[in-house]
Amino acid sequence: MSSREKILALVKANQPSLTSLPSLDIPVDVHLDLVENFTFIATNIGSRVMEVSGFDEIKETIAKLFLPGRIVSSFPELADIAEIQLTDPDPHSLANVNLAVLGAELGVSENGALWLSENNMMQRVLPFICQHLALVVNKKSIVANMHEAYRVLGNNNPGFGAFIAGPSKTADIEQSLVLGAHGPRSMTVFLI
Amino acid sequence: MKDHAALSEEFNIDEPRVNWHDETLWLIRQKRDKAVHGIPEWEWLRETASQVKNNVLSNLSAYLEQFEANALANGVFVHWAADANEHNEIIHSILRKHQVERMVKSKSMLTEECHLNDYLTENGIEVIDSDLGERIVQLGNEHPSHIVLPCIHKKKEEIGDLFHKYLGTAAGESDPQILTEAARQHLRETFLTRKVALTGVNFAVAETGEFVVCTNEGNADMGAHLADVHIASMGIEKIIPERKHLGVFLRLLTRSATGQPITTYSSHFKSPRQGQEMHIVLVDNGRSRQLGRENFRNSLKCIRCGSCMNTCPVYRRSGGHSYHSVISGPIGSILAPNLDMKEFADLPFASTLCGSCSNVCPVKIDIHNQLYKWRQVLVKEGYVSNTKAISMKTMTWVISFPALFAFAGKTGRWAMKNLPFLVNNKLNPWYKAREMPVPPKESFRDWYVKNRGQK
Ligand code: SF4
Numbered sequence: 001m002s003s004r005e006k007i008l009a010l011v012k013a014n015q016p017s018l019t020s021l022p023s024l025d026i027p028v029d030v031h032l033d034l035v036e037n038f039t040f041i042a043t044n045i046g047s048r049v050m051e052v053s054g055f056d057e058i059k060e061t062i063a064k065l066f067l068p069g070r071i072v073s074s075f076p077e078l079a080d081i082a083e084i085q086l087t088d089p090d091p092h093s094l095a096n097v098n099l100a101v102l103g104a105e106l107g108v109s110e111n112g113a114l115w116l117s118e119n120n121m122m123q124r125v126l127p128f129i130c131q132h133l134a135l136v137v138n139k140k141s142i143v144a145n146m147h148e149a150y151r152v153l154g155n156n157n158p159g160f161g162a163f164i165a166g167p168s169k170t171a172d173i174e175q176s177l178v179l180g181a182h183g184p185r186s187m188t189v190f191l192i
Numbered sequence: 193m194k195d196h197a198a199l200s201e202e203f204n205i206d207e208p209r210v211n212w213h214d215e216t217l218w219l220i221r222q223k224r225d226k227a228v229h230g231i232p233e234w235e236w237l238r239e240t241a242s243q244v245k246n247n248v249l250s251n252l253s254a255y256l257e258q259f260e261a262n263a264l265a266n267g268v269f270v271h272w273a274a275d276a277n278e279h280n281e282i283i284h285s286i287l288r289k290h291q292v293e294r295m296v297k298s299k300s301m302l303t304e305e306c307h308l309n310d311y312l313t314e315n316g317i318e319v320i321d322s323d324l325g326e327r328i329v330q331l332g333n334e335h336p337s338h339i340v341l342p343c344i345h346k347k348k349e350e351i352g353d354l355f356h357k358y359l360g361t362a363a364g365e366s367d368p369q370i371l372t373e374a375a376r377q378h379l380r381e382t383f384l385t386r387k388v389a390l391t392g393v394n395f396a397v398a399e400t401g402e403f404v405v406c407t408n409e410g411n412a413d414m415g416a417h418l419a420d421v422h423i424a425s426m427g428i429e430k431i432i433p434e435r436k437h438l439g440v441f442l443r444l445l446t447r448s449a450t451g452q453p454i455t456t457y458s459s460h461f462k463s464p465r466q467g468q469e470m471h472i473v474l475v476d477n478g479r480s481r482q483l484g485r486e487n488f489r490n491s492l493k494c495i496r497c498g499s500c501m502n503t504c505p506v507y508r509r510s511g512g513h514s515y516h517s518v519i520s521g522p523i524g525s526i527l528a529p530n531l532d533m534k535e536f537a538d539l540p541f542a543s544t545l546c547g548s549c550s551n552v553c554p555v556k557i558d559i560h561n562q563l564y565k566w567r568q569v570l571v572k573e574g575y576v577s578n579t580k581a582i583s584m585k586t587m588t589w590v591i592s593f594p595a596l597f598a599f600a601g602k603t604g605r606w607a608m609k610n611l612p613f614l615v616n617n618k619l620n621p622w623y624k625a626r627e628m629p630v631p632p633k634e635s636f637r638d639w640y641v642k643n644r645g646q647k
Contacts, residue, residue, distance in 0.1 A: 021433060041453060091418050110453065146440075146442050147440075150435060155400055159463040169408050172323075172342070178368055180376065181409035
């Protein structure tokens with residue numbers, strides 16, 4: 001008997017009788033200002049959140065905030081300051097990216113996380129390997145909590161997707177919080 | 193083999209250090225409380241998670257098959273490992289197939305459970321752990337002492353010494369910022385040069401065949417997206433039915449673990465990127481056996497948040513290594529005897545049964561009850577040392593005869609009052625580091641008999 005059959009047979013023999021799944025209906029707190037709360041939480045976990053009027057303002061802000069370096073973006077609107085097409089399919093070629101500007105599909109008010117799917121990543125490794133990450137999200141796409149987020153997303157995941165909440169961080173050395181462990185050292189959220 | 197009591201005694205030699213360990217973990221427990229109080233529906237979340245997990249355990253074989261079918265359809269290779277050895281062999285065979293001798297690994301308690309690093313090292317393969325805490329214990333040739341905070345037992349000066357020796361930082365450097373930067377540079381080089389990356393799995397969704405990996409550092413993603421081959425190792429209990437259930441568990445996990453609202457990265461891997469190979473290894477290693485043990489089945493609901501350790505008064509003052517098992521603390525003490533009753537017979541006794549662990553557990557595992565039940569099993573099966581077994585048996589015997597219990601209680605109180613040296617001596621382990629209480633004038637029993645008729 002293969003291990004697969006052996007394991008499945010054992011599990012089947014040992015599992016208790018079937019119980020049903022609970023309902024996930026939970027009332028959402030409607031009094032909360034979603035954008036305000038998102039900004040508060042995201043700032044708390046180390047993100048920089050800015051409301052902007054459009055891509056011109058994003059460009060100005062980038063020029064002010066970041067040192068010169070390689071910028072990659074999925075937005076054609078940023079073609080004059082960033083590479084908007086990647087010619088080399090090898091993810092290693094992104095090792096020297098200073099700033100990546102990508103679009104997030106939704107934001108979650110209760111935890112400051114943003115959902116980013118492979119469709120908007122250009123390369124899966126990009127939002128992780130860049131030194132700094134900036135995500136652009138529509139204010140209307142901020143949902144209350146994770147239940148709402150999955151309700152909106154459904155089962156839609158092209159092949160890879162991630163909730164990203166702030167810059168890469170660690171507290172492994174005596175619980176001192178250090179930003180920029182392996183991934184981006186900073187995270188900027190542009191609310192548009 | 194030293195047991196928990198002996199190992200904690202070693203840990204307790206350095207008292208300021210024990211106090212520091214205790215306080216650090218308590219701080220994390222307090223962060224958890226603060227995060228939890230911000231969620232009015234917290235108890236609803238716990239109950240819902242617990243019920244989802246009940247359903248998972250009651251339908252696990254079907255969910256595993258469903259997950260496998262979907263993962264295969266997504267273009268992922270699926271392997272099944274009955275035990276630790278088979279798991280290690282599968283990983284090794286994938287590495288051999290690709291003629292790779294170096295691998296980067298992100299945090300996975302399952303690979304610790306299977307002793308994968310030792311196995312691969314013996315087979316001439318170099319493994320580098322990329323989670324900072326894990327890398328630190330790896331450099332120190334130790335094992336993690338906590339499932340979420342692997343090097344919580346180490347002082348920054350000790351970490352500085354290790355980094356000086358292995359990563360070339362300045363002697364005496366202990367600033368966390370500088371040490372983290374050194375690790376960042378060293379591990380970036382590793383990520384960029386490894387062709388195979390292994391990650392753990394926090395949740396796997398039967399409905400979609402995808403799996404979720406949660407990290408704060410982004411190390412799982414750095415490894416997986418740069419490598420040609422991504423291997424994910426998961427225990428078979430990590431399955432959840434539908435994608436929407438992730439909403440419940442992701443809300444609970446990090447709030448319970450560190451007090452953060454969510455981990456920085458919750459990555460959903462569904463299919464390999466173009467040109468990449470993705471493997472999933474489904475590991476049993478005793479889990480199906482635990483599923484059949486009605487009293488201990490619930491332990492398989494564990495989502496490895498670590499909050500039962502952070503709150504446990506015994507864990508905080510004895511250190512993770514005193515549990516001499518991969519998963520330490522209250523939940524580890526339930527899981528370990530399932531793997532080997534003889535070797536881990538001491539662990540269910542390493543608890544005050546105060547119930548704090550069960551109170552914080554996000555999936556409502558009745559941890560302290562299970563520890564209590566393990567004690568009965570282990571005594572009955574003869575795995576407990578004679579003194580402990582005899583005192584437990586005597587106690588059971590005494591309690592079962594009300595008159596004898598009353599007499600024993602009276603004698604005890606009389607002895608504590610009139611012959612204190614009989615109780616307060618080194619032979620009574622309860623006297624160690626404790627002042628014995630002054631006995632009450634009247635026992636609860638006497639009080640009850642006298643007062644129960646009165647309103
Ligand atoms: S038993 Fe509960 S509290 Fe302990 S690690 Fe598992 S999920 Fe967390």
